[in-house]
Amino acid sequence: MGDVIHALPVLTTLKKHYPEAEVAWIVKNKFSDLLTDNPDLTDIIPFDDNSFLQLIKTLRKRDFDVALDLQGLFRSGILAYFSKASHRIGFSRINSRELSCMFSNQRITPPQKAVHVVDKNLSLLESMGISEYVYDFKIHMSAQDLRFAKEFFVLKKLVPERDKIIMLNPGAGWPTKCWPAENFLRLADKLTKYSNLNAKVIMSWGPQEKGLMKNIKNDTNNSIAIMPQSTIKQLAATIKSCDLFVGSDTGPTHLAAALEVPVVGLYGPSDPERNGPYGTKNIIIQKDIPCISCWKRKCAKIDCMKDISVDEVFEACIELLGPR
Numbered sequence: 001m002g003d004v005i006h007a008l009p010v011l012t013t014l015k016k017h018y019p020e021a022e023v024a025w026i027v028k029n030k031f032s033d034l035l036t037d038n039p040d041l042t043d044i045i046p047f048d049d050n051s052f053l054q055l056i057k058t059l060r061k062r063d064f065d066v067a068l069d070l071q072g073l074f075r076s077g078i079l080a081y082f083s084k085a086s087h088r089i090g091f092s093r094i095n096s097r098e099l100s101c102m103f104s105n106q107r108i109t110p111p112q113k114a115v116h117v118v119d120k121n122l123s124l125l126e127s128m129g130i131s132e133y134v135y136d137f138k139i140h141m142s143a144q145d146l147r148f149a150k151e152f153f154v155l156k157k158l159v160p161e162r163d164k165i166i167m168l169n170p171g172a173g174w175p176t177k178c179w180p181a182e183n184f185l186r187l188a189d190k191l192t193k194y195s196n197l198n199a200k201v202i203m204s205w206g207p208q209e210k211g212l213m214k215n216i217k218n219d220t221n222n223s224i225a226i227m228p229q230s231t232i233k234q235l236a237a238t239i240k241s242c243d244l245f246v247g248s249d250t251g252p253t254h255l256a257a258a259l260e261v262p263v264v265g266l267y268g269p270s271d272p273e274r275n276g277p278y279g280t281k282n283i284i285i286q287k288d289i290p291c292i293s294c295w296k297r298k299c300a301k302i303d304c305m306k307d308i309s310v311d312e313v314f315e316a317c318i319e320l321l322g323p324r
Helices: 002-017 029-035 049-060 074-082 099-103 117-128 143-155 181-193 207-219 232-240 251-258 310-320
Strands: 024-028 043-047 066-068 087-091 106-108 164-169 199-203 224-226 244-248 263-267 282-286
Touching: 002 029, 002 117, 002 251, 024 029, 029 043, 029 232, 043 049, 049 074, 066 074, 066 117, 074 087, 074 099, 087 099, 087 117, 106 117, 143 232, 164 181, 164 251, 181 199, 181 207, 181 310, 207 224, 232 251, 244 251, 244 310, 251 263, 263 310, 282 310
Parallel strands: 024 043, 066 087, 087 106, 164 199, 164 244, 199 224, 244 263, 263 282
Antiparallel strands: none
């Protein structure tokens, strides 16, 4: 999800400079909802791991002029190659996560100032004569998505105009990115009991986190509003009405930042300078230990996340929760 969100300014910038261009986006099926009804897109080409060969056959029937490989993976490089585009733009080898550069015929090294992945992605457009960027993360939410959020707020007696609504997201794609679930519960308790806030806490979760959420439900005293199962757009509509989001390096964190909701980002194995929540309304917490930003998916200790205290996350929340 984060990869898609971080690529959205490329789409917005492309359409500003080439308004008549037809733009298609190849995206994994489970994240295609992020792109639906985007006015800058002509076509969405969804796929999953079982339909990869069929996707290649589909691409070979199309007539693309330019292919932009924003992911820098072997698989994305293959897709750019089979698009039959005469201009296949990708990252240079040192900036590719895998050997995708062998499929590109225009290889870009981002400038030194382009540290965040959003800026690295935009730098690929320089090969198309584009140097002025549009930092707009267009995520279209339908009336049904907004209604979902409104009905959830009514059901849980949450009033955005009166309450400080804080969303906590305890899950992440890697175990090494997860802050302990008990810390989220302690943080929720501190926030709801802080007399100056009138805070209400929502806990969000994804399809792979049902077990985690079941354990959290068993440990809470119903002071936390648990999100029902939702689509990405329904989650976006709910986040949009929140005053604050707390999470680690995971898709919903980047979704909140794209929606300009202040974020407290909890970082360990990944690099917040490259993968942090984009924008200026955010606070990053990362411990200064020797193995920080190791990019490991597995670790016996995970001290980088465990060493982040509830108190320092709470203080960051209070700092961001100024007047609405």
